[in-house]
Amino acid sequence: MKIGILSYYFPPEPAFIPGSLAEELAARGHEVRVLTGFPDYPGGRVYPGWRQRWHHETHSERLTVRRVPRYPGGDGSSLAGRYAGYLSFAGSAALTGPRYLTGIDALYVYHLPATMFAAAGLLRLLRRVPTVLHVQDVWPDGVDLDRGLWRTRLDRTIRQIYDAARAVAVIAPSMREHVIAEGADPAKVRVVLNWTDERIFQPVRPSDAACRLVRRDDRCVVMHAGTIGPRQHLETAVRAAAAVNGKTDLVLVGSGPEEDRLRRLAAELSAANVRFEARRSPVEMPDLYAAADYQLVSLADRPVLRGAVPATLPAAFACAAPVVASAAGDTVDLVERARAGLSCPPGDWSTLADRFWLAATIPAGARREMGQRGRESYLRRMSMQAGVDQIQRLLYEVATGRAGPR
Numbered sequence: 001m002k003i004g005i006l007s008y009y010f011p012p013e014p015a016f017i018p019g020s021l022a023e024e025l026a027a028r029g030h031e032v033r034v035l036t037g038f039p040d041y042p043g044g045r046v047y048p049g050w051r052q053r054w055h056h057e058t059h060s061e062r063l064t065v066r067r068v069p070r071y072p073g074g075d076g077s078s079l080a081g082r083y084a085g086y087l088s089f090a091g092s093a094a095l096t097g098p099r100y101l102t103g104i105d106a107l108y109v110y111h112l113p114a115t116m117f118a119a120a121g122l123l124r125l126l127r128r129v130p131t132v133l134h135v136q137d138v139w140p141d142g143v144d145l146d147r148g149l150w151r152t153r154l155d156r157t158i159r160q161i162y163d164a165a166r167a168v169a170v171i172a173p174s175m176r177e178h179v180i181a182e183g184a185d186p187a188k189v190r191v192v193l194n195w196t197d198e199r200i201f202q203p204v205r206p207s208d209a210a211c212r213l214v215r216r217d218d219r220c221v222v223m224h225a226g227t228i229g230p231r232q233h234l235e236t237a238v239r240a241a242a243a244v245n246g247k248t249d250l251v252l253v254g255s256g257p258e259e260d261r262l263r264r265l266a267a268e269l270s271a272a273n274v275r276f277e278a279r280r281s282p283v284e285m286p287d288l289y290a291a292a293d294y295q296l297v298s299l300a301d302r303p304v305l306r307g308a309v310p311a312t313l314p315a316a317f318a319c320a321a322p323v324v325a326s327a328a329g330d331t332v333d334l335v336e337r338a339r340a341g342l343s344c345p346p347g348d349w350s351t352l353a354d355r356f357w358l359a360a361t362i363p364a365g366a367r368r369e370m371g372q373r374g375r376e377s378y379l380r381r382m383s384m385q386a387g388v389d390q391i392q393r394l395l396y397e398v399a400t401g402r403a404g405p406r
Contacts, residue, residue, distance in 0.1 A: 003031065004032075005022050005033070005109075007034065007035075007109075008089055009041055009112070013039045017134075017136070018034070018110040020195070025388070030062065032064070034065040036066070036067055044072055052069040066100050068095075068096050070092055071088040071089075073086075082114075093121065094121040097126070098125045098126060107122075107126065107132070108395060123164040130166040132167045132391065134192065138179075159182065162179065162182065169189075169190050169391065171193060171308075172191065173191055175191075176191055193387065194382070195384040195387045197282065198383065200283055201285070201314075201315045201318040203375065204319070206287060206290035214292050215291060219246075219360070220360035221291070221292045222250050224297075225289070225315075226310070227254055228262060231299060231300055233301070235262060235349075236352055237326065238265050239269065239349035241274050242271035243356075249273045249274075249275065250271075250273060250274045251275050251277060286319050289316065294322050294342075295316040297316070297323055297325045301328065301346040307329060308330070309331055317374040319371075320374060321371050322367050322370035322374065324355055325341060325343040326348075327343070328345060335374075338377035340377060341374070342358060
């Protein structure tokens with residue numbers, strides 16, 4: 001097939017799903033055309049060595065990437081900056097997309113809030129091009145807006161996109177119910193779990209350097225890797241760790257807007273077992289995963305996050321790392337179904353402290369079995385092959401108007 005891909009983010013930005021999907025579809029023999037912007041995320045500035053211009057295309061076998069200008073508001077520091085980025089990309093995509101995407105059989109939209117306006121404009125202009133919408137996030141949590149004029153316009157635009165799409169893929173079962181409540185036809189909506197970079201995230205033996213960084217002694221180590229922000233609500237984890245000081249260490253690897261506040265909280269609680277380490281590159285993370293005993297997956301107690309599955313979960317599963325999940329909804333369900341770790345409700349530091357204590361008492365052999373069950377679940381349900389197979393099938397179905405082999 002001739003397949004178009006619309007994505008606000010694309011490599012070299014940290015946008016593994018659309019990047020790996022484009023490469024894999026091209027490797028399977030499809031002609032793939034990507035329409036995206038110039039890379040500026042997460043710093044909010046165009047990457048060094050890149051210059052925004054209208055005619056920028058890169059070509060490899062069966063894969064073409066066209067980049068269009070947009071306002072570099074990728075750091076997310078202000079609502080105005082984010083909207084300037086969204087709307088400028090929408091305008092650029094509307095000007096470039098119809099000619100660039102002429103003749104495609106189907107369009108795949110990597111649907112974050114940032115892509116919404118561009119998707120709405122392009123679908124109106126392309127009209128009859130069948131589309132698969134892959135919903136990654138939802139507006140109520142992604143943007144803080146009152147129920148005013150903007151909210152009304154956003155709701156209307158979301159419904160228009162769902163109506164125009166021939167199929168809607170969502171990243172978790174609970175998100176399916178959310179998009180149906182927003183107006184999507186239930187018959188269109190399928191669950192396609194996100195995968196991770198399997199070239200990087202796989203089981204390894206820990207290096208001495210990773211053990212020195214993560215471990216102090218023989219105490220159990222629970223590690224959280226990634227953003228330290230409001231969504232993760234890691235205050236619960238810091239308070240839980242303080243309650244089991246001397247039994248379990250909590251190591252937070254990463255950075256984010258909540259880091260300074262959590263450092264102060266750990267100091268106030270005299271939680272010497274809580275340590276902060278700087279963000280590391282993805283290629284270093286499997287080594288650190290192996291050096292720790294468990295990976296912490298934490299989400300705030302918000303209804304909209306019950307349908308969210310953080311990228312840290314498939315990464316931990318792929319690395320055969322057992323998990324402690326402080327969350328609700330699909331994240332906990334995936335961990336419990338795989339029997340790949342321990343779980344508790346979000347926002348409950350005393351119950352999480354109990355899980356930290358229990359985690360430390362579980363023998364090493366049983367931990368390895370947890371991790372292996374998580375990896376088996378990943379390979380069966382969340383792998384790149386499983387995900388791309390499902391997206392390819394949806395693209396075939398919308399392009400031909402008939403169901404493909406299941």
